[in-house]
Amino acid sequence: MNVENNYILKNGVSIPAIGFGTWQIPNGKEAYESTLIAIKNGYRHIDTAAAYGNEESVGQAIKDSKIKRDEIFITSKLKAELKGYHTAKMEFAKTIERLGVDYLDLYLIHAPKPWNVHSDGTEYTEQNIETWKAFIELHQEGKIRAIGVSNFRPEHLKPLIEATGFVPHVNQIFLCPGATQKVTVDYSKPLGILTEAYSPFATGRLFKVEIMQQMAEKYQKSIAQIAVRWSLQRGFLPLPKSVTPERIMNNFQVWDFEIAENDLEIIDNIQLPW
Numbered sequence: 001m002n003v004e005n006n007y008i009l010k011n012g013v014s015i016p017a018i019g020f021g022t023w024q025i026p027n028g029k030e031a032y033e034s035t036l037i038a039i040k041n042g043y044r045h046i047d048t049a050a051a052y053g054n055e056e057s058v059g060q061a062i063k064d065s066k067i068k069r070d071e072i073f074i075t076s077k078l079k080a081e082l083k084g085y086h087t088a089k090m091e092f093a094k095t096i097e098r099l100g101v102d103y104l105d106l107y108l109i110h111a112p113k114p115w116n117v118h119s120d121g122t123e124y125t126e127q128n129i130e131t132w133k134a135f136i137e138l139h140q141e142g143k144i145r146a147i148g149v150s151n152f153r154p155e156h157l158k159p160l161i162e163a164t165g166f167v168p169h170v171n172q173i174f175l176c177p178g179a180t181q182k183v184t185v186d187y188s189k190p191l192g193i194l195t196e197a198y199s200p201f202a203t204g205r206l207f208k209v210e211i212m213q214q215m216a217e218k219y220q221k222s223i224a225q226i227a228v229r230w231s232l233q234r235g236f237l238p239l240p241k242s243v244t245p246e247r248i249m250n251n252f253q254v255w256d257f258e259i260a261e262n263d264l265e266i267i268d269n270i271q272l273p274w
């Protein structure tokens, strides 16, 4: 199965099919160097967030890479605990200032509810709708090329769409072998929402799975490459993170092999260690 280097969002915007993840990479030398190494090794899509605290270094690396701004796809996210129309507009302005850019390629509501809230988050529906209205305006003003959400399930997506008529271009969710998020994916696909797969290695837990090791041996690839390729062949947009130069390179070299359908199914159903 052929996979493309880019997906086309439903508004026609092209988005590189693998994004470099930057969660837990501290601002400063580490975020700067990892982002620069990623760009030098072919990544053209960087995933950051206000909550990661590393937008300055990520932005500096992008600038210093000398790759033209319109050839790099930059995603950032509005903090989960900051919601509402005016808040969203103010926080967006801070994000682009920290990144040192004058527009974003993709801006996401980081989560339907603040991280410390132990409920399904539906009580934040009105605040998410107000936030979403600000996102739509920023998009229509040309300040953000595509807008979306993250960690949203159908019960969070539906009210946004009903209230505004504007379907998110992207939903970024936890998705990796063994955690295929069928309910959210099945809801999103017919609406043309692209699913981005965060934590494509389950933040490292995937490397302990015996079946993944067997697949790596079978295809003569690393476990990481199997996971990234699986994600692409399933139509998702994986966001691998690493601070290790060889891994950053390895995770992007997934274009020259193909996983057979029966193996994709085995990978779909692995048991992740918790």
Ligand SMILES: NC(=O)c1ccc[n+]([C@@H]2O[C@H](COP(=O)([O-])OP(=O)(O)OC[C@H]3O[C@@H](n4cnc5c(N)ncnc54)[C@H](OP(=O)(O)O)[C@@H]3O)[C@@H](O)[C@H]2O)c1
Pocket (backbone or CB within 6 Å): 020, 021, 022, 023, 024, 047, 048, 110, 150, 151, 172, 173, 197, 198, 199, 200, 201, 202, 203, 204, 207, 222, 224, 225, 239, 240, 241, 242, 243, 244, 247, 248, 250, 251
């Ligand atoms: N929207 C959200 O709420 C959300 C939540 C989580 C993540 N994300 C996004 O998704 C990105 C990725 O998820 P993640 O950070 O949870 O982690 P991940 O990409 O699933 O896994 C990263 C871990 O795997 C290791 N690793 C990477 N490549 C490897 C390789 N080839 N061989 C062996 N080990 C390897 C890394 O180690 P080293 O770094 O030490 O090399 C790190 O410990 C994030 O950075 C972020 O951009 C978004």
